[in-house]
Amino acid sequence: MTPAARVQTSIKLLDAIIAGARGKGAPADRILADWFRSNRFAGSKDRRAIRELVYAAIRACGPVPANGRAAMLRLAETDESIAPLFDGSNYGPPPITEGEVPAEGGVAPVWLAERLRDSGVEGEEALALLDRAPLDLRVNTLKAERATLELPVETAATAAPNGLRVLPGTPVDQWPAYREGLIEVQDTGSQLACLAVEAKPGETVIDLCAGGGGKTLALAATMDNLGTLIASDTDRGRLSRLAPRAERAGATNIESILLNPKAELEALAAYAGQADAVLIDAPCSGTGTWRRNPEARWRLDDKELGRLTAIQAHLLDLATNLVKPGGRIAYVTCSLLDEEGAGQFDAFLARHPQFTAQPLALPLGRERGKGMRLSPYHDGTDGFFIACAS
Template sequence: MTPAARVQTAIELLDAVILAARSKGAPADRILGDWFKQNRFAGSKDRRAIRELVYAAIRACGPVPDTGRAAMLRLAEVDPSILPLFDGSQYGPAPIGESEQPAKGGVAPDWLADRLAKSGVEGREAEALLDRAPLDIRVNALKAARATLVLPVEAEPTATPHGLRLPTGTQVEQWPEFRDGKIEVQDTGSQLACLALAAQPGETVIDLCAGGGGKTLALAGAMDGLGRLVATDTDRSRLSRLKPRAERAGADMIETRLLDPKREMEALADCAGQADAVLVDAPCSGTGTWRRNPEARWRLDEAELARLRDLQNHVLDIAAQLVKPGGRIVYITCSLLDEEGAERFDAFLGRHPALTAQTLALPLGRSRGQGWRLSPFHDGTDGFFIACAG
């Protein structure tokens, strides 16, 4: 493909991404993946270039663009080398018309950028939310040790006990160390969130919103595979991914439970008041993960944010029913919005006066309200709010 044809293809894919964002359809990575499968004539260099163009254009736009062409014109403002490719050549984009306007830049749609600013995230810190994310892995303590593990490429130790940072784009899934369960891909921020729970061997620990189980596996390692570890979720598809991952990691002490929304305690009745520790990795807007999913900021609206706040309140109240006296609850959101973080935690403590905020001592981050914040700009991690009650 010519460079101009790559630009035109990226424009057409951006049209699909924009439509999907407005209609809550497929994510960008799936749209691109499907196109690549259906258009085998695009070689590996073409696919790489097209992917980079699409995601660079997404990052360059703040509000949802009207069209993929407007998004690409916005990218051309950032990268002028794209402008000559609007040349009208065969398979390339038509020349730029005198009245054509590029999409608006910025960090996010205006209403959302304002919410971030009110949460203390603006300027360079806000811009860092759209940087490219590094590749972090966690050495599985059940099978290996960071100090002695030999990998195919050089890795840099992170601030967590088992963390390593690799060059972006490293294909770790093809390594025998990955297939053997010695390593897992996990952002340093996620590893620190698990560290905050301080899970110990022999304890009863509940991962209340386990999803695919990345944090559950980290907790299993912290517990040396000893004790009771219950992973729960309301999403059958996501939870089903945990079993093969746990088998690969040698974490055979993990128990999974599928929960019925709004009737969660029916499936957890035997755990009521029994947990030494409960991890609440609550569903959230994901503003702290835009480096990985930049089009997510186009999918969020105020109604969805209100729904998520209600859901966060709900799962926190479930955790309060599960923890035993003297136990601890760690609340996590991969969001930098105070209304999903510090404000939700304050409201939770107000509803449960028997619980009080506990001090966290993590090697990265800074205090935010009665909890702790990690951010891409300050810490090089995904954005998180983490708080502990006990």
């Protein structure tokens, strides 16, 4: 494909991504994967270039663009190599006409940028949410040690006790160390969130929103496979991915429990009042993960944010029925919005005065309310709010 054809293809893909964001349809990664699968004529260099163009255009826009061409014109304002490719050539985009209006730039749609600003995230810290994320690994201590593990590329130790960092795009999943379960892909911030649980061998720990099990596997390693580790979630598909991952990692103390929304205690009745610790990695807006998924800014609205904060409050209340006296509740969201973080946790403590916030001894992060906040700008991690109560 010519460079101009790559730009035109990216514009068409952006049209589909914008429509998907507006209609809550397929996300960008799926749209790209489907197109690449259906258009085999595009070689590996073409696919890489198209992917980079699409995501660069998404990052360049704040509010949802009118269309893919407007998004690409916005990128052309910041990348001088783009505008000359609007040359009207075969398979290329038509020339730029006088009066064409590029999409608006910015960190996010106006309402969401204001919510971030109200939460103390603005300026360079807000702009850092749109940088490209690094690729972090967690050494699985059930099978290996960071100090002695040998990998095919140069790595840098992160602030997490078992964290390593490699260049973005490194084909980690092709390494023997990955296939044999010696390493897992996990952001350093996510690894630190697991530290906040303070899980110990022999304890009963519940990962209330386990999803695909990334944090569950980290907890199993911390517990050295001793004790009981419950991985629960309402999403059958995501939870089903845990079993093969646990087998690869050598994690043997995990029990998976599928939950029904609003009836979670029925499935977890055997553990009511028995847990030493409950981790709530709550569903959230994902504002802290925009470096990996910048299109998420276009999918969030005030109604959806309200739905998510209600779920978070419900999960916090649910956890109080699961911990034993003196047990720990660790609350985590990959969001930088106070209504999902410090404000949500304050409201929980007000509803349940028998619980008090506990100090966190994490190597990264800054105090936010009664918890800690990690951010790409200050910590080089995904954005997280982390708090613990007992």
